[in-house]
Amino acid sequence: MSNIGFRILPIKRKVDKELVEEFRNVVTPHISDNLNRIHAIGSKLRPYHKEGKLVGTAITVKTRPGDNLLVHKAIDIAEPGDVIVVDAGGDTTNAIVGEIMLRIARRNGIAGFIIDGAIRDTKAFMEGDFPVYAVGVTHRGPYKDGPGEINVPISVDGMCVNPGDLLIGDEDGIAVVPVESARDLLVKVRQQEQKELEIFRSIDNNTIDRSWIDETLKQRGCEFNDNTHKV
Template identity: 65%
Template sequence: MSQLGFRILPINKRPNQDLLDAFSEVVTPHISDNMSRMSAVGTDLRPYHNSGRLVGTALTVKTRPGDNLMVHKAIDMAMPGDVIVVDAGGELTNAIVGEIMLRIAQKNQIAGFVINGAIRDIAAFQEDTFPVYACGVTHRGPYKDGPGEINVPISIGGMIIKPGDIVVGDEDGVVVVPLEDAENVLEKVKKQQKVEEEILASIANGTVDRSWVNKLLAEKGCEDYDTN
C-alpha cells in the first residue's frame, strides 16, 4: 500500500537531450507567450546565482514547510541534468537548501534548484553560476523529520509541475513546459523568435511599422484627440 504523503517514486518518462538542448536556446518570455501566458512558476521565485541559464528535467519534491529531509534524498537520487523542484509551501521561516547541498548537487551534476521557499548561505550562491531560484533568504536552518514526497505532481504559483517536465529558467524567472506539449511549444517559440528578430531589425533600420497601434485603438472604440 502506498504511504500517501511520505513516499519516493521514479520519473517514468524523460525528455531526450536534443529537446533539452533546443530549449536552452530560447528565452522564458517566448515560452510563456506560447503557453497562453498562463504558465509561470510564481513571480516570487527569483534567481540567486551569479549568472547562467537553467534547463533540465524536473525531479519534484513536496515537503513540509521548513523541512528538507526529502530534498536531501532527491539530491542523492537525481540523475545528471535533473532540476530539483521543491514545493515547500513558499514558507520563508526556514531555509531549505544551503551551501553544503549546493556543493553536493554540483558534484552530482544536477542542473539546478527551484525552491518554493527560502535558501541560506546566499554569498555562496551569488558567487556561483549554479542555477538557483528561490522565494527568499533566511539564516535559520531546516528540520529533517519529513514527511514529504518525491516525483509527484506539485504546484508552485498556480502552475502544476510533473516529474519529467522541462524546466527553463533565465533572468526573467522560471517556466515549466509539460513534457507531452514540449515539441509543439518549441515549434511555436521558434516561429515567434524569428518574428521578433525581424521586428528588431526593422527598428534598427527605421522601417518598423507602428500603424497597428492606432488601428487597434480604433477597433476598440478609443476616442483619440491626438493630431500628431
C-alpha cells in the same frame, strides 16, 4: 497500500536530453508567449545565483514547510541534468537548502534548484553559476524529519509542475514546459525568433509598421481628444 504524503515515486516520462539541449539558448519570454502566458512559475521566486542559465527536467519534491529530508533524498537519486523543484509551501521560516547541499548537487551534475521556500548560505550561491531560484533567505536551518513526497505533481507559486517537465530559468523568471508539449513548442519558439529578428531589422531600417496601434484603438472604441490623430 500507498503511503500518501510520505513516499518516493519514479519518474514515468521526461523530456529527451537532446530536446532539452535545444532549449538551452531559448529565452523564457518566447516560451511564455507560446504557452499563452500562463505556464510560468510566479515572480515571487527570484534568482540567487551570480550567473548561469537553468535548463533541465524536473524531479519534484513536496515537503512540509521547514523540512528538507526528502530534498536530501532527491539530490541522491536525481540524474545529471535534473532540476530539484521543491514545494515547501512558500514558507521562509527555515531554509530548505544551503551550501552543503549545493556542493553535493553540483558534484552530482544536477542542473539547479527551484525552492518555493527559503535558502541560506547565500554567498555560496551568489558568487557562483549554479542556478537557484527561491522565495527568500534565512539563516535558520531546516528540520530533517519528513514527511514528504518525491515525483508527485506539485505547486510552485501557483504553477503546477509534474515530474519530468522541462524547466527553463533566466533573468526573467522560470518557464514550465509540459513533457508532451516540448517538441511542438520548440517549433513555435523558433518561428517567433525569426519574426522578432524581422521586427528588429524593420526598426533599424525605419520601416516598421505601427498602424496596428490606431487600428486596435479604433476597434476598441477609444475616443481621441488629440486632433493630430485621425481614426
